[in-house]
Amino acid sequence: MEKNVSAAVQPPARAVRKVRIGKNIYSVPEIVVGVLLLVPSIVFLVFTFVIPVVQVVELSLTNFNMATGEMSFVGIRNYEYLLGNEDFWLSMWNTCKYSAAKLIFDTSLALLIAVQLDKNIPLKKFLRSTYFAPVVVPMVASSLIWIWFYDPQVGPFNQILSFLGLPELKWLYSEHTAMISILLFSIWKGLGYNVVLFLSGLQNISDSYLEAARLDGASEWQLFWKVKFPLLRPITNFVVIMCIINSFKVFTEINVMTPNGGPLGSTRLIVSYIYEQAFTNGRMGRASAAALLLFVVIFILTQIRSAMDARKDVDYE
Amino acid sequence: MSKNPDIQPMRIRRKRLNGYQWYVFVMLTIGAVFMLFPFVWMILSAFKTKADVYAYPPRWIPSSWQWQNFTKVFEMIPFWRYYFNSIVTSVIETVLQIVISIFAAYSITKLRYPGKKLFLAFMRSSLFVPMVVTMIPMYLLVASLGWLDTYAGIIFPQVTTAFTTLLLMSYFDSIPKDLVDSAKLDGCGYFRVLTRVVVPNAKGAISTATLFSFLGNWKSYTWPLIVTTKTEYRTLPIGLKYLMQESSSEYQVMMAASLMAILPVLIIFIFCEKQLVRSITLTGMKS
Numbered sequence: 001m002e003k004n005v006s007a008a009v010q011p012p013a014r015a016v017r018k019v020r021i022g023k024n025i026y027s028v029p030e031i032v033v034g035v036l037l038l039v040p041s042i043v044f045l046v047f048t049f050v051i052p053v054v055q056v057v058e059l060s061l062t063n064f065n066m067a068t069g070e071m072s073f074v075g076i077r078n079y080e081y082l083l084g085n086e087d088f089w090l091s092m093w094n095t096c097k098y099s100a101a102k103l104i105f106d107t108s109l110a111l112l113i114a115v116q117l118d119k120n121i122p123l124k125k126f127l128r129s130t131y132f133a134p135v136v137v138p139m140v141a142s143s144l145i146w147i148w149f150y151d152p153q154v155g156p157f158n159q160i161l162s163f164l165g166l167p168e169l170k171w172l173y174s175e176h177t178a179m180i181s182i183l184l185f186s187i188w189k190g191l192g193y194n195v196v197l198f199l200s201g202l203q204n205i206s207d208s209y210l211e212a213a214r215l216d217g218a219s220e221w222q223l224f225w226k227v228k229f230p231l232l233r234p235i236t237n238f239v240v241i242m243c244i245i246n247s248f249k250v251f252t253e254i255n256v257m258t259p260n261g262g263p264l265g266s267t268r269l270i271v272s273y274i275y276e277q278a279f280t281n282g283r284m285g286r287a288s289a290a291a292l293l294l295f296v297v298i299f300i301l302t303q304i305r306s307a308m309d310a311r312k313d314v315d316y317e
Numbered sequence: 318m319s320k321n322p323d324i325q326p327m328r329i330r331r332k333r334l335n336g337y338q339w340y341v342f343v344m345l346t347i348g349a350v351f352m353l354f355p356f357v358w359m360i361l362s363a364f365k366t367k368a369d370v371y372a373y374p375p376r377w378i379p380s381s382w383q384w385q386n387f388t389k390v391f392e393m394i395p396f397w398r399y400y401f402n403s404i405v406t407s408v409i410e411t412v413l414q415i416v417i418s419i420f421a422a423y424s425i426t427k428l429r430y431p432g433k434k435l436f437l438a439f440m441r442s443s444l445f446v447p448m449v450v451t452m453i454p455m456y457l458l459v460a461s462l463g464w465l466d467t468y469a470g471i472i473f474p475q476v477t478t479a480f481t482t483l484l485l486m487s488y489f490d491s492i493p494k495d496l497v498d499s500a501k502l503d504g505c506g507y508f509r510v511l512t513r514v515v516v517p518n519a520k521g522a523i524s525t526a527t528l529f530s531f532l533g534n535w536k537s538y539t540w541p542l543i544v545t546t547k548t549e550y551r552t553l554p555i556g557l558k559y560l561m562q563e564s565s566s567e568y569q570v571m572m573a574a575s576l577m578a579i580l581p582v583l584i585i586f587i588f589c590e591k592q593l594v595r596s597i598t599l600t601g602m603k604s
Contacts, residue, residue, distance in 0.1 A: 044473075278453050
């Protein structure tokens, strides 16, 4: 703080101390202030990022068990265990299923809604808000509503089914329907996010392209596939990859709606697997190894994304 | 566009809807009803009697308005305590995140010194690593400090600043250099340039970042779940989960609790929707 004050009261006439680093000349007080302002960021980054990342690698090479307190170096045995473990692969498989279904339905539905919301219709703003509302509402509170919807005895969904004369379902309590129930919920919850992204992309498309296509007699259908969709590609890429990456991080709704992996482990996603290994079974070493395997997957996905971003985008100029 | 007289008829046409537009409007409205249905159901159900909840066919409007559902929440769980914990932790986290981010963003965009690129690369790389990867060692670290079941244990590990710093940087960048230079000539030091020039000129960006951080912290679930074992330190999301386990199928009470938990977010949503949407589109474009 003292440094700032002294810099503040320095008359411009008095020369500030300079220092030459490489080719450039810097003012010494500016370097000091600049670096001091970064110190809080660096401290937090060290404690929440650098140290944990180093330690998670170390832990993954041990058999550290919180319950028994034993800890010794086991090399890559945790990785061997995981790669040969059915539950691990089941949770990976569940995650892939979740991710694929969410990708197909969420993205296409969001695009469809965004394109319609982009048209001249009444109550446009209000409609957009309703699609966006579930995104903002905290996950646990909205999960509670849906747990009731899915209740096999008193839930509205089964009441509707029986009113229609259809067989009732066990929703979250059957290994056949649990994953679908979770997916329905998370599409409702997350749809608005992608709608907003697509909508902003659509609004960025210059009217002149659309007018030109209309003058050429393009139908709405052609307008979408030939003009809007290609121009939206950067956004679509982003939405698709983020949808996949986020699927590999899903935990809250799974933990609230189907604790302990759901019926026969059918809704245990990879993060739930890691959580259970670490904090239910106390197997910190094994869980760390699983977390690092997950990191590899996410890292590859992010690399694919940057590769896609680097590709040349459609440009009509 | 307004300069071109040919476009004028288009504008007039916009007022009247053709058949296709009606069709789109009706479909979107049906979709919107589906999106809103859970909220309407929750609000109405928070006032229902137990008999209403179990009624078949389902009862929309409560047969009598049960305000005691709300008092029952307070009997079953220390709801105010959870509320208080959530407010304390998310407010402190948000303030720390924003202040630290403002410092860093100002330092990087407005001051000259070597080694910035290195710091930026370091900060960006932290965005690649999701919380699942760091949570186990972080838990052990917090435990070894004796911070389990403390506010410090909940708060500090959740102070992540990389994202907000990048967000603010993009705005600080657009503040003209002349503005900063003229303030310096008027005798402003580095700190006063920050408080008198940079912050006032980036108010919109700072409030967007604050909102974004706060909502993220308010709904945070996994970390508080891990580091709290005692009731006194549970935050609202964790408390709601335990309420659900304890109040098995007393849905009217669960809905009353959910409604109270959602309320602050709902208020923020109604007043700041524009900023929320902007924060999403910004993060979508930038990250």
